[in-house]
Amino acid sequence: MSAQVEKVVTSGIFTLDGGTWDVDNNVWLYGDEDEVVVIDAAHDAQKIAAAVGARPVKAIICTHAHNDHIDAALDLAKELDAPVLLHPDDRMLWDAVHDRAPDGDLKDGELITVAGATLRVVHTPGHSPGGVCLVGDGVVFSGDTLFHGGPGATGRSYSDFPTILDSIRTKLLSLPPDTVVHTGHGDDTTIGAEAPSYEQWVARGQ
Numbered sequence: 001m002s003a004q005v006e007k008v009v010t011s012g013i014f015t016l017d018g019g020t021w022d023v024d025n026n027v028w029l030y031g032d033e034d035e036v037v038v039i040d041a042a043h044d045a046q047k048i049a050a051a052v053g054a055r056p057v058k059a060i061i062c063t064h065a066h067n068d069h070i071d072a073a074l075d076l077a078k079e080l081d082a083p084v085l086l087h088p089d090d091r092m093l094w095d096a097v098h099d100r101a102p103d104g105d106l107k108d109g110e111l112i113t114v115a116g117a118t119l120r121v122v123h124t125p126g127h128s129p130g131g132v133c134l135v136g137d138g139v140v141f142s143g144d145t146l147f148h149g150g151p152g153a154t155g156r157s158y159s160d161f162p163t164i165l166d167s168i169r170t171k172l173l174s175l176p177p178d179t180v181v182h183t184g185h186g187d188d189t190t191i192g193a194e195a196p197s198y199e200q201w202v203a204r205g206q
Contacts, residue, residue, distance in 0.1 A: 003031055005028060008048055010024070012025070012043030012068060013068070025068055028040065030119065030134075030141070031117075033055065036114065037060070038076065039063065039141050040184060043071060045072040049079045058112070058113075061112070062102070063143025064144060065094040066128060073098070085105070086105065087130030090128050093158065109122075119135065126163040127144045127151075131143055133171065138178065140181050145167060145172070146189075147183050148181075150201050
């Protein structure tokens with residue numbers, strides 16, 4: 001059986017630059033009946049753990065360190081006895097939320113194997129300095145880098161619109177058009193559905 005994608009939606013608060021917003025987050029499980037990884041431990045460790053069940057968790061992978069994507073990470077790690085992995089360029093965001101470091105660093109090009117499948121870590125800064133996407137067979141977990149309708153928000157601290165555009169153009173739009181994009185919030189999309197709008201994103205600016 002090949003690796004499967006499971007989605008858990010959790011709700012909570014996103015806080016940055018003195019603002020707070022109610023948000024729904026997509027938490028992704030990737031694996032099979034024998035083992036999984038968790039992508040973005042948002043808000044509700046118990047709900048995520050219930051979805052995992054008795055399966056071993058190889059890693060809790062953070063696409064970036066905005067609080068709404070990592071606030072349940074340490075509780076979930078303790079519950080599931082799994083390491084938390086984050087790109088080191090987002091440590092300042094992580095440290096604003098947690099008083100303990102992640103268990104390991106994500107590196108551009110790193111391969112993470114689970115359930116006989118491979119996820120490739122692709123560093124995609126812009127929404128945050130240490131943002132990553134995870135590319136698998138026919139899928140990409142895009143965090144807040146690419147959504148149905150365009151790039152993730154960049155009008156906040158540590159973000160940059162030209163950088164996220166460059167990340168999307170050079171790292172994501174070269175993926176096969178039928179690659180399914182599993183986003184950090186909202187609906188799935190595909191690379192082929194988003195690519196034709198790239199020049200519109202450039203033209204509209206931030």
